[in-house]
Amino acid sequence: MQTLFERGVVVISIDTELIWGYRDFRNEAQFQERFPDAVGANEKLLVELRTAEVSATWYVVGALALGESAGERDPRMAGLPTDWIAGIPDGGPKTAPVWYRAPFVKRLHETRPAQEVGLHGGLTHLIWTDRRATREVVTWELAGGIKALEQAHIRPRSFSFGRNQEAYHELLPEYGIRSYRGRSPGLAWKLGQTLPGAFLRASDELRRATPPLVWPRESLPG
Structure with missing residues (x-):
């Protein structure tokens, strides 16, 4: 039997993905044209939440937390399909800011009031229902995303699926995920x-x- 809370409860969850959520159908130029202030929007939203003293859950694509990456040649991408990682550039926050945002992820973790940082999709926003998403591939994607956030001293306990395409739920608790945002x-x-x-x-x-x-x-x- 469901009982009412004494007070209303609202959960604010924000998928923080930048180009990772669009890269399979938009190149970087198209993404920048469609979302010209995508990087700034995250910063502004965090400022607004801090000012209002509101906590939220930010579901972050793991690769955004990387300080530097060799792109598609990065060993951390090695277990993912080659056609999926093709075109991922090397660089870091200064040279490829729509791909890598380690300083912002660090600020998320350190800001007050506390913001929860969960994992969104894994390391590269792989769609878990994709034909290439075998159990082995998804395991690599999930483990890689968690390791990337751990570089920012974050241990994610919650998860959201890329494009809300749910699959392989049984893998989540194996990697310390205690809750996920359903469809x-x-x-x-x-x-x-x-x-x-x-x-x-x-x-x-x-x-x-x-x-x-x-x-x-x-x-x-x-």
Whole structure:
């Protein structure tokens, strides 16, 4: 039986992905044109939350926490499909700021009031339902994302799936993940990867529809 809380509870979760969430269908120039202030938007949002003394959960793609990377030649990418990592540039926060944001991730971890930093998708925002996402590949992606955040002294306990495409739930507790953000119960998401579903999701975004209220529930033992 569900009981009401004495006070209302709101969880703010923010997928922090920059170009990693778009790289399979937008190149860097297209991303910059579509989201010209993507890097600045994260900084501004953090300032607003601090000013309002509000905590939130930031689901961060692991690679954003890397101080430097050799891109697609980086050993940390070695266990991922070659066609998936093709085109990932080498560099760091100064030379490739839409790819690597270690200083920002560090600020997230250190700011007050405390902000929770969870993991979004893994190391590279791999879509876990993709045909290339075998158990072995997903394990590499998940472990790599956790290791990347650990470089910033962050041990993620919560997780969100890339594009809300859920799979391999049983791997999460093996890597210390205690909760994940499930798919929205709204009709747009229940319709999945269909044309009507895509239309409804676009409509919800354009009219800034209010997210549906949900009750947290346990879907895996423990």
